[in-house]
Amino acid sequence: MPRYFFHIRNEEGHLMEDLEGQEFADLAQAEENAMASAKEILAEGLLSGKPMLTGAIFEICDEKHALVLRFPFSDAARMPGTRP
């Protein structure tokens, strides 16, 4: 299975790097994980009383470090998707 790296780019442009990556059957599965993970991170932050990463974006890269998908956290805030 291909491995995808879920880097997070925050509002200020700072990149939080994913050093390990995670295997998924295909990009669609990786996108589903991005949706569920973003929902979870947003929820976790909101419940902590912190300002939230609604402007953050998952920059998903493949094993060759090529950017294959950008997934804005704002999509996770307004769209239905897999439950975390």
Next chain:
Amino acid sequence: MYFLEDGIASVVAKLPKGRDTEVGLIGMEGMTGALVALGGDRAAHDTYMQLAGSGLRIPAPALSSALSESTTLKALLLLYVQTLYIQTSYTALVNARSKLDERLARWLLMCHDRVRNDRLAITHEFMSVMLGVRRPGVTVAIQELEGRGLIRATRGEIVIRDRDGLFQWPMAPTASRRGI
């Protein structure tokens, strides 16, 4: 049943669709299958080694008969069951009330208690199962603790840098909101 001398075992409760979560952590202080000390004959959950180690093994019936012959052995193992009960009740508390970064800080301290150095060979993927969240959420929480200088995270390894700071972390949310 295994009496660990090294390494860490996790008791994992299962939900369908891989929504498993850790409900017990066992190291050199304890044993797997502690319910035998209470007279039980089966485990409610599965137990996995999460950090490699070694231990001493005894079949459950042999331990049961030893327990019926030795009151001192029984008293000792019941003492361990008591500590496990306390651990589980605090796990219930933090799962209900604490945020992921706080649960992560507690979990890292519990692992650190059970190893002989400051380096924990664990992946983010593994921590995500233990804490019952998706992996990117763990990465965010790790960066938060790392940003405060409490740990250092590299690929497949967490180094504990400030144990006292991790202890203080659950008190920290108010301060961190003010950017202190």
